[in-house]
Amino acid sequence: MPIKIPADLPATDVLRDEGVMVMPENQAARQDIRALKIGLLNLMPKKIQTETQFARLIGAGPLQIELTLIKMTEHFSKNTPEEHMGTFYRTFQEVRDQKFDGLIITGAPIEHLDFEAVTYWDEMKEVLDWTQTNVHSTFGVCWGGMAMIYHFHRVPKHILPVKSFGLFPQENLKPSSPYLRGFSDVCMIPVSRWTEMKQDDIDAADGLTTLLGSPETGPCLVEDPAHRALYIFNHFEYDSDTLKQEYDRDVAAGTPIEVPVNYYPSNDPSQPPKNRWRSHAHLLYGNWINEIYQTTPYDLDEIGR
Numbered sequence: 001m002p003i004k005i006p007a008d009l010p011a012t013d014v015l016r017d018e019g020v021m022v023m024p025e026n027q028a029a030r031q032d033i034r035a036l037k038i039g040l041l042n043l044m045p046k047k048i049q050t051e052t053q054f055a056r057l058i059g060a061g062p063l064q065i066e067l068t069l070i071k072m073t074e075h076f077s078k079n080t081p082e083e084h085m086g087t088f089y090r091t092f093q094e095v096r097d098q099k100f101d102g103l104i105i106t107g108a109p110i111e112h113l114d115f116e117a118v119t120y121w122d123e124m125k126e127v128l129d130w131t132q133t134n135v136h137s138t139f140g141v142c143w144g145g146m147a148m149i150y151h152f153h154r155v156p157k158h159i160l161p162v163k164s165f166g167l168f169p170q171e172n173l174k175p176s177s178p179y180l181r182g183f184s185d186v187c188m189i190p191v192s193r194w195t196e197m198k199q200d201d202i203d204a205a206d207g208l209t210t211l212l213g214s215p216e217t218g219p220c221l222v223e224d225p226a227h228r229a230l231y232i233f234n235h236f237e238y239d240s241d242t243l244k245q246e247y248d249r250d251v252a253a254g255t256p257i258e259v260p261v262n263y264y265p266s267n268d269p270s271q272p273p274k275n276r277w278r279s280h281a282h283l284l285y286g287n288w289i290n291e292i293y294q295t296t297p298y299d300l301d302e303i304g305r
Contacts, residue, residue, distance in 0.1 A: 005067050009088055011052040015059065035064040036101045036292060037300065039135070041092070041127065042069060043108035043144065047080040051088075053237040054104055057285035063293055070095055072120045092127055096134070099303040101296045102289070103135045107142030107235070111157065111195045115150055125151060131229070133304035136296040138229045139288060142193060145222070145231030149197070152227050153205040157195040164191045166243070166261025167276060168234075170212040170220045177211050179223065179230065179287045187280040188262070190238040191217050192246060197233055221284075230288065236281035244273055 005012060038058055044050040051069055058065055071077070073091040105127075110118055118124065128151045131138045140148035149155045169186050189212075196218045202208050212221035212232075222231040235242070243260045247269065250257035265271045297303055 005055060006088060009051070010048050010084075011055045014052050015056055034298060035066040036289065036296070037066050037068065037099070038289075039068045039070050039095065039100045039103040041103060041105045041144070042071060042089075043106045045077070045079040045109060047077055047089075048084065049239070049242075050106055050237075053239060054106075054285075057237055057281055058104075058289055060282050061286050061289060063289060065289070068095065068098075068100070072123055074123065075120045092123060092130075096130060099134045099300045101136045101300075101303070102292050103131060103138045105138065105140045105144030105148065107144055109143075111143050111146070111193060112159070115147060128152070132227065136228060136303050137288070137292050138227070140229065140231045141237070142233055142235060145233055146195065146197065148227075148229060149202075149205075149208075149222065149224070149231050152224065152229075153208065155197065155201045155205055155208075158198060160194050160196055163194050163257070164196065164217050165246075165258060166191060167263045168214050168217045168261065170214050170217075170234075172211075173213055174209060174211045177209075177223065178291055179221070179284065180211055181287050182283045183280060187212070188276045189220060189280070190235045190243055190263075190277060192235060192238075192243060192260075193233070197222075232284075236277060236284055238277075240273060240275040240278075244269075 040051060040054055042050055055067060058067070069089045071085065071089045071091055073093045077085055115121055124147060128148055138148070140146075146157045150157065167188050168191050170189050172180055172183050172185050172187070174180060175183070175185075199210065199213065199219050202210060202219055202222060207224065207226045209223045210219045210221070211223055213219045217234070220232060220234050224231065243263055247257060247260055259267055259269055263273050265274060
């Protein structure tokens, strides 16, 4: 999928070097098709790294994607240059009158807080309600998924005594799901969180279906058809060394941390980690984009009606 992003966005050169089709705006304008409008509400501290990770996944197929980077209106990033944020990001209030074929809501390093204690929770609730009228399909990732399933279904998150950290196998629980088209019976996915969702809580809510899950780390991917949403509590989008970066950061800071499970060869942090989730990551996000393409109205104004 050629992805239309600003030519000077840092992700552009990275993706081109990896063979991802990045389309300049003048070329996109010549194509007699409507690009899928995908928004990325980026709540992660490392904005540039995260936007590159998701652009890589949604831009890997034959459809034209127009990516819009979105930030919370009153929340200011401490880890990304102000120039980058001002150049490439729009606030939610600036895009709220627009409609999108898809929206990704990322994780955020605030999982230890109650949802109501998050400084931008009121606006987040506004965003989530807005998705029901202005977004055809929404994909909540990690904290983003937890926030969505809590807002719509009051499914709570639970604090873990020890961080769930590493590479964990997930069982394919619904092979017939179009979102799991091409998936193996078991796939690996990076996990990095201090909270968990419980399957009993999800089963008690109406209309939710768990598509991927693990006896070790609980439910992973949940479908919510009534709200045209998917919730994933783990990180298919992670780069090969993202868990290593988190581990090295905590070691350097003297923060107690275990070596990420199943990640380093022979459990040895001195060895470079192997990526064992990349193909399934592309499958999942490619399937999501394909489902959007098959079902979204051609007229954007019809979304949400």
